[in-house]
Amino acid sequence: MLFMLKHRMIAFFIIVIAALVGYFVYASQTSMPFKLGLDLAGGTELVYTADVSKIQASEVSDSMTALRDTIERRVNIFGVSEPMVETETAGIFGSASTQNRLIVELPGVTDIDAAKAAIGATPVLEFYLIKTKDYTAITAKNLNATDTETAIEKIRIPTGITGSMLSKAALAFDPTTGAPIVSLQFNSTGAQKFADLTKNNIGDIAAIYLDGQPLELPTIREAITNGQAQITGGFTLDQAKDLVRNLNYGALPVPITVLSEQTIGPTLGQATVNAGILSGIIAFIVIAAFLIIWYRLPGFLAVVALAAYTCLNLALYKIIPVTLTAAGIAGFILSIGMAVDANILIFERMKEELRKGRGIMDAVHEGFSRAWPSIRDSNTSSIITGVILYYFSSTSVIKGFALVFIIGVLVSMFTAITASRFFLFAVSPKKQGRLSLFLMKNGFTN
Amino acid sequence: MFIIRHKIIFYTFSAILVIGSIVAMLVWGLNSSIDFKGGSLLEVSYSNGRPSQSIVIAAITPLNLSASVIPSETNEYDIRTVTLSDAQKNSLISVLSALEPSSTSTMPIKIGSTTAMATVSSPGMQVTGFNTIGPTLGAEAAWKSIVAVILVILAIVLFIAWAFRKVSEPVSSWKYGIVAIIDLVHNIMIPLGVFAVLGHFYGYEVDTLFVTSLLVVLGFSVHDTIVVFDRIRENLRVMPGSKPFSEIVGTSINQTFVRSINTSLVVLFALAVLYFVGGAPTQHFALALIIGIAAGTYASICLGSPLLVTLEKWQKGKENKKK
Numbered sequence: 225m226l227f228m229l230k231h232r233m234i235a236f237f238i239i240v241i242a243a244l245v246g247y248f249v250y251a252s253q254t255s256m257p258f259k260l261g262l263d264l265a266g267g268t269e270l271v272y273t274a275d276v277s278k279i280q281a282s283e284v285s286d287s288m289t290a291l292r293d294t295i296e297r298r299v300n301i302f303g304v305s306e307p308m309v310e311t312e313t314a315g316i317f318g319s320a321s322t323q324n325r326l327i328v329e330l331p332g333v334t335d336i337d338a339a340k341a342a343i344g345a346t347p348v349l350e351f352y353l354i355k356t357k358d359y360t361a362i363t364a365k366n367l368n369a370t371d372t373e374t375a376i377e378k379i380r381i382p383t384g385i386t387g388s389m390l391s392k393a394a395l396a397f398d399p400t401t402g403a404p405i406v407s408l409q410f411n412s413t414g415a416q417k418f419a420d421l422t423k424n425n426i427g428d429i430a431a432i433y434l435d436g437q438p439l440e441l442p443t444i445r446e447a448i449t450n451g452q453a454q455i456t457g458g459f460t461l462d463q464a465k466d467l468v469r470n471l472n473y474g475a476l477p478v479p480i481t482v483l484s485e486q487t488i489g490p491t492l493g494q495a496t497v498n499a500g501i502l503s504g505i506i507a508f509i510v511i512a513a514f515l516i517i518w519y520r521l522p523g524f525l526a527v528v529a530l531a532a533y534t535c536l537n538l539a540l541y542k543i544i545p546v547t548l549t550a551a552g553i554a555g556f557i558l559s560i561g562m563a564v565d566a567n568i569l570i571f572e573r574m575k576e577e578l579r580k581g582r583g584i585m586d587a588v589h590e591g592f593s594r595a596w597p598s599i600r601d602s603n604t605s606s607i608i609t610g611v612i613l614y615y616f617s618s619t620s621v622i623k624g625f626a627l628v629f630i631i632g633v634l635v636s637m638f639t640a641i642t643a644s645r646f647f648l649f650a651v652s653p654k655k656q657g658r659l660s661l662f663l664m665k666n667g668f669t670n
Numbered sequence: 671m672f673i674i675r676h677k678i679i680f681y682t683f684s685a686i687l688v689i690g691s692i693v694a695m696l697v698w699g700l701n702s703s704i705d706f707k708g709g710s711l712l713e714v715s716y717s718n719g720r721p722s723q724s725i726v727i728a729a730i731t732p733l734n735l736s737a738s739v740i741p742s743e744t745n746e747y748d749i750r751t752v753t754l755s756d757a758q759k760n761s762l763i764s765v766l767s768a769l770e771p772s773s774t775s776t777m778p779i780k781i782g783s784t785t786a787m788a789t790v791s792s793p794g795m796q797v798t799g800f801n802t803i804g805p806t807l808g809a810e811a812a813w814k815s816i817v818a819v820i821l822v823i824l825a826i827v828l829f830i831a832w833a834f835r836k837v838s839e840p841v842s843s844w845k846y847g848i849v850a851i852i853d854l855v856h857n858i859m860i861p862l863g864v865f866a867v868l869g870h871f872y873g874y875e876v877d878t879l880f881v882t883s884l885l886v887v888l889g890f891s892v893h894d895t896i897v898v899f900d901r902i903r904e905n906l907r908v909m910p911g912s913k914p915f916s917e918i919v920g921t922s923i924n925q926t927f928v929r930s931i932n933t934s935l936v937v938l939f940a941l942a943v944l945y946f947v948g949g950a951p952t953q954h955f956a957l958a959l960i961i962g963i964a965a966g967t968y969a970s971i972c973l974g975s976p977l978l979v980t981l982e983k984w985q986k987g988k989e990n991k992k993k
Binding site for chain 2: 263271314334336337340482483484485486487488489491492495496499500502503506507510511514515518550551553554557558560561562564565568569572576594597598601602604605606608609610612613616617618619621622625626629
C-alpha cells in the first residue's frame, strides 16, 4: 500500500509541476514571449565576410571585436529593437583557410538597402566647439541625458575637423598621476585647423562625436599648434582603450563584403506561426486519440505525460531561450510524435508480459526494464544526429531546429519514461479482473 | 517467418526503389536551391491579382539575370536569378512594380440607401521576401551537408556496432553495423529519388532544410532497426543455440513489428498534420520526412533483419567450404 501511496504522491506532484509550468508558459506571454526567428518575425539578416588578410593573426580576434562593436553602435543608431550582431569563424571542413564572418540580424527591418547603407557607411568622427557658458547653462537645468544631448546639439558649433584629419590615436599615461590619457595626432590640415580652434577658444570644449554620438567633451586648456592633443577625461583604463580603438578605427577596422542577405516580410511570418500552432494542436489531438484507442489506460497516461512534455518544452524554449523558426516549430511538432515512442515500446512489452501470464504490477515492471535498452540506444542515435546537425548547420534556421530536436529527445526521456512510470504505478489496478486486464492491454488482439 | 521466407521479394522491392532513385538522380539530377549554388530569390506579391507569367518573363528578360519565374501562393511570384548586386536588385524590383503600380482611386459604394464615395488604395506590387546567397557560401553549405550526412551515418553505425558488441554469435556485431548502413543508405536514397522526380516535373528544390530532413530520417529510422536488433540480441540469450538463426530473427520480427509500425505511425501522424496544415515553408520538409520514415519502417522490418540472416548464411557457407 505504501508503495502505491508514494507513487501516487509523486505522480500528483509531477502533474502539479507540469501544470504550473504550463501556466508559466501561458502567463508569461507578454513579459517573456517566445523568441521568434527572422523568418517568423520578419526582418533582415545580413552575413558579411571580413577581409583580415592585412591584419596580423594575433590581432584578428581583437579587430573582429572592434568590428562588431562598431557595427552594433551603428545598428543601434538605426533604431532597431533587439538587433543581433555576431562574429563567427567558419571554414570549409578540412581546408586550412577560415573565414571571419559577421552576422547581423535586424528584426522588423525590411528596407534592406537602408540597413546595408547604415552598416557599411564610414563612421563620422567630428569635432565640435561648445562654448563653456552655453554648456554650463544647459547642465544647470538638470535635464535628463537625452534632453541634455539635444540641447547641446543646438548650441554646438561645427569646426570642420573630422576623423579623416586624424593620423593616429594612442593610449598614454599621465606621468604624474598615472591616469590613462588618450593622445591624438592630427595630419597637417588637421593640425592647422586644430591650432586655430584651440588658440581662439581656450576654456571652451572641443567635443568629439562619433557616429553622431558625443564620445568625449574635453575642455581646451591651451593653444595646441603641433597637431598633438591629449584627452584627459579622467576615465578608466578600459574606457581609454575603447576610445583609442574607436578613434583609430574610425573607419571599419576590417573591410567587409556581403556574403548573403535575406529579408522576410512580417505577414508571411504571422501566417506561419498560426499554421504552426494549429498543426501542433491537431497533431497532439490525433496522437492522443491513437494512444487512448490503442493503448487504453496506459495510453491515456501517456497522453498526460505528453501534455507535460509539451509544457516543459515550451517553457525551456522561453528560458534558454531558443529562437523559434518555421523549421523549429516543425521540429517541435515532429518531436511530439517521437516523444511517445518510448511509451509505445514500454506498453507493447507490458502486453507481452501480461500474455505470458505475469501479474499486472510485474508486467509493468518488466515492461519498463526490458524496453529500456532499445529506448536508450534509439535516443542515443537521435542525440548523435542532433549534435552533428547542430555543428554542421550552415544557417541559424537549421541550428534552431537541431536545438529543438535535442531538447525534445532529452525531455521525452523524462516524461515518457520517468513520469509515465510513476503514473502507471499510481493507477495500476491490483486485482486481475477482466476489466483491469482489458484496460492494461492493447491493440486488436488481447 | 513470412518475411524471412520471402525475403527475396522484399529485397527486390527495395532494390527497384533504390535503383530507380539512383537513375532518377543521374538522369534529372537534383534541383538545387540557391542555398547550395548561390543566387538570389525575390518573392513578390501583387495585391490585385498577379499579371500573367509570360508578361513578367517578358518584362524582366531585358535585364539579363537568367531569371526563372515561378508562381506561388495565390498572387505571388518567386523569381530566382543569379546573385544580384544592389543595382540589379533595384532595377528588377522597379520593373516588377511597374506591372502593378500603387494607386488610389475613389469609387461609389452603397450603404443602405445612401451612396458614399470611398477611397480605395492599392499598395501595388510588394516585396514579401528577398534572399541572396553568394556562391562561396552556397558551396560551403553543400559541402557541409555532404559531410554531415556521411558523419551521421558513420556515427550511428559505429554506435550500433558498439551497442551490440556483446553479441558475437552467430553474427558478429560489426555485421549489425553493416546492415544498419545498408538500411540507412536505402532510407535516404528513396526521398532523394522522389525529390529528383518532383524536382524535374514540379520544380521541387533541394535546400538545407531538405538535408536536415535526411539527417532526421537517418537518426529516426534507425530506431526501428534498433528495436528489432535489440529483440534479436535478447532472444539469442533466451533461446541459445537450439534454434537456427533465421528462426530467431523471424520470431524477433514477429514480436516487434507492431511496435515498429506504431512508433512510426505516431510520427507520421504528426508529419501528415504538418504537411497539410503547417504551411508552405515546411511542407516539402514534411514530405521528405514522410517518405524517408516510411521507407525506414519498411527497411527495418523487411530489409535489415532478413539481411542479417543472409549474412549469416554466407558466413556459414564460407565456413563449410573451409572444412
